[in-house]
Amino acid sequence: MLFSFVASVFAIVLAVLPFGRAETNLTAAQIAVLVQRLADVTSHSWEYGTQSQTLIELKTPSFSVLNDTKVPPSHDAPDSLRPVFDIITEIVVNRSRLLEEGDYEGPQPLFPDEGSSADPASNGVTALIANWTRQSTDKIDFGQAAQDQMDFLWSSGVPKTTDGAISHRREEAQLWNDFIYMVPPFLAYDGVLKGNQSMVEEAYNQCRLYRKYLRDWTAGGLWKHVLLGSWDDQGYWSTGHGWAAAGMLRVYGTIKNSHYAYELKRELYDLKSWVSEIHDAIYPYMVSAQPTHREDGMFHNYANNPSTFVDAASAALVASTVYRHALLTETYTHIPHAEYVRRKLWAPKSGEGNDFTDPSSFKDFVHFTSDGYLTPVVNPNNFVSEGEKSPEGQAFVIQMWAAWKDWVAHGAPGADGERHGDYDSADQTERREFAAHRSRMARVRRSIHD
Numbered sequence: 001m002l003f004s005f006v007a008s009v010f011a012i013v014l015a016v017l018p019f020g021r022a023e024t025n026l027t028a029a030q031i032a033v034l035v036q037r038l039a040d041v042t043s044h045s046w047e048y049g050t051q052s053q054t055l056i057e058l059k060t061p062s063f064s065v066l067n068d069t070k071v072p073p074s075h076d077a078p079d080s081l082r083p084v085f086d087i088i089t090e091i092v093v094n095r096s097r098l099l100e101e102g103d104y105e106g107p108q109p110l111f112p113d114e115g116s117s118a119d120p121a122s123n124g125v126t127a128l129i130a131n132w133t134r135q136s137t138d139k140i141d142f143g144q145a146a147q148d149q150m151d152f153l154w155s156s157g158v159p160k161t162t163d164g165a166i167s168h169r170r171e172e173a174q175l176w177n178d179f180i181y182m183v184p185p186f187l188a189y190d191g192v193l194k195g196n197q198s199m200v201e202e203a204y205n206q207c208r209l210y211r212k213y214l215r216d217w218t219a220g221g222l223w224k225h226v227l228l229g230s231w232d233d234q235g236y237w238s239t240g241h242g243w244a245a246a247g248m249l250r251v252y253g254t255i256k257n258s259h260y261a262y263e264l265k266r267e268l269y270d271l272k273s274w275v276s277e278i279h280d281a282i283y284p285y286m287v288s289a290q291p292t293h294r295e296d297g298m299f300h301n302y303a304n305n306p307s308t309f310v311d312a313a314s315a316a317l318v319a320s321t322v323y324r325h326a327l328l329t330e331t332y333t334h335i336p337h338a339e340y341v342r343r344k345l346w347a348p349k350s351g352e353g354n355d356f357t358d359p360s361s362f363k364d365f366v367h368f369t370s371d372g373y374l375t376p377v378v379n380p381n382n383f384v385s386e387g388e389k390s391p392e393g394q395a396f397v398i399q400m401w402a403a404w405k406d407w408v409a410h411g412a413p414g415a416d417g418e419r420h421g422d423y424d425s426a427d428q429t430e431r432r433e434f435a436a437h438r439s440r441m442a443r444v445r446r447s448i449h450d
């Protein structure tokens with residue numbers, strides 16, 4: 001597979017020429033459509049958690065740990081948090097109803113019926129924010145809901161490995177790379193709000209343990225998807241790399257923006273390196289210069305397996321983490337890749353693309369259906385097959401847009417391959433990104449022959 005990939009390097013020259021088209025962007029009206037479609041199809045615990053995080057990144061940067069505002073945030077909730085509070089309110093109301101039926105108190109996940117111990121916890125941060133900004137009422141206690149969820153993770157109801165990794169599943173100890181997005185950011189945020197340094201350190205520790213098990217040096221540092229337990233998935237599932245990088249960046253941002261930043265310098269350094277490691281491992285597998293538009297800039301569902309379909313959801317999430325990595329840690333190595341992916345994801349099928357008579361229209365895009373769903377995407381409920389309307393995919397492409405917009409607002413550092421470049425024309429950027437990709441491929445080729 002690598003050989004054909006390497007061979008394709010030379011074809012890139014032809015595919016990328018001729019240079020010269022206008023900068024691609026989505027309109028505010030199109031982003032609103034993507035946000036609506038995300039809401040239309042969200043139905044599982046981790047999808048609500050991811051949706052909430054996406055809305056915070058998009059609309060309320062002052063409460064996003066990926067921004068440079070302090071954690072803990074203000075006690076005053078801006079109006080823009082309302083949609084996020086609506087989501088967590090529904091979750092906590094549903095939880096109370098289910099708990100009443102079971103007449104049960106004490107350690108409990110936010111979604112009592114789930115087989116995953118980790119996925120419900122993806123809503124932990126929003127429960128904490130609701131509590132912090134005093135949204136609780138006589139009937140709805142966000143603090144208690146968050147505390148019960150946290151206690152549950154540490155209870156005997158959730159298996160652990162002998163070295164202390166919290167299981168992704170309830171029925172047996174099993175590690176999934178998705179976990180990194182669901183649990184460590186909650187541990188870190190709760191630790192900062194409570195002023196409990198050992199909890200913040202535990203967020204780091206869970207990332208460390210999961211990486212220890214799942215990262216595979218024989219595959220250049222790609223992460224396996226699922227290990228331990230009665231079955232596994234040792235493939236290098238592309239979306240999992242995005243979950244892991246995005247989760248570690250949220251832990252990074254939480255610590256960096258808190259008063260533990262100095263104390264936990266070493267942990268910050270590791271998290272930053274581990275995100276780079278994921279980018280370095282997966283980008284050599286980005287599909288480029290393929291005959292169809294649809295494949296260009298994407299990852300195969302299993303990064304190193306070209307017989308699996310191409311997936312835009314993982315391409316979007318991983319690219320969003322490249323922009324956030326640049327903003328948080330001044331790491332610019334893979335900016336050219338992210339820019340390549342972004343242009344492909346927003347590319348029109350033909351002509352000008354955006355229809356300016358209807359700024360919300362998606363009628364002519366390679367990677368969106370006419371009603372505004374990202375495509376092609378993995379099925380979030382069956383990770384080996386292609387899906388249709390993916391809540392994750394919607395969330396990831398919005399996260400990528402929000403991250404890109406913040407990065408542009410900061411002067412697009414790294415766009416010219418230097419430390420602090422100015423954002424300039426698409427032509428030059430594309431030439432440079434192509435040159436960077438070519439030298440990276442040359443490295444891959446050398447490593448095969450060595």
Ligand SMILES: *[C@@H]1O[C@H](CO)[C@@H](O)[C@H](O)[C@H]1NC(C)=O
Nearest residue numbers: 025026027028029405408409
């Ligand atoms: C992209 O479009 C959005 C929405 O119209 C706008 O707010 C943003 O400034 C644009 N970004 C760039 C870099 O042109």
Ligand SMILES: *[C@@H]1O[C@H](CO)[C@@H](O)[C@H](O)[C@H]1NC(C)=O
Nearest residue numbers: 043048087090091092093094
């Ligand atoms: C809450 O429960 C209702 C009724 O079962 C269900 O339709 C809805 O999707 C649930 N909401 C959440 C956020 O889980």
Ligand SMILES: *[C@@H]1O[C@H](CO)[C@@H](O)[C@H](O)[C@H]1NC(C)=O
Nearest residue numbers: 128131132143144146147193
């Ligand atoms: C919720 O907020 C209250 C103060 O309003 C605080 O005492 C409590 O510790 C918070 N709970 C959690 C889980 O953060």
Ligand SMILES: *[C@@H]1O[C@H](CO)[C@@H](O)[C@H](O)[C@H]1NC(C)=O
Nearest residue numbers: 194195196197198199200202
């Ligand atoms: C801090 O959190 C840990 C769990 O990581 C807990 O065992 C400990 O009691 C907490 N410390 C304080 C002072 O609350």
Ligand SMILES: *[C@@H]1O[C@H](CO)[C@@H](O)[C@H](O)[C@H]1NC(C)=O
Nearest residue numbers: 061066067068327406409410
């Ligand atoms: C933080 O959010 C503000 C407001 O949207 C934005 O201008 C700024 O670029 C963001 N900072 C970072 C580091 O993302």
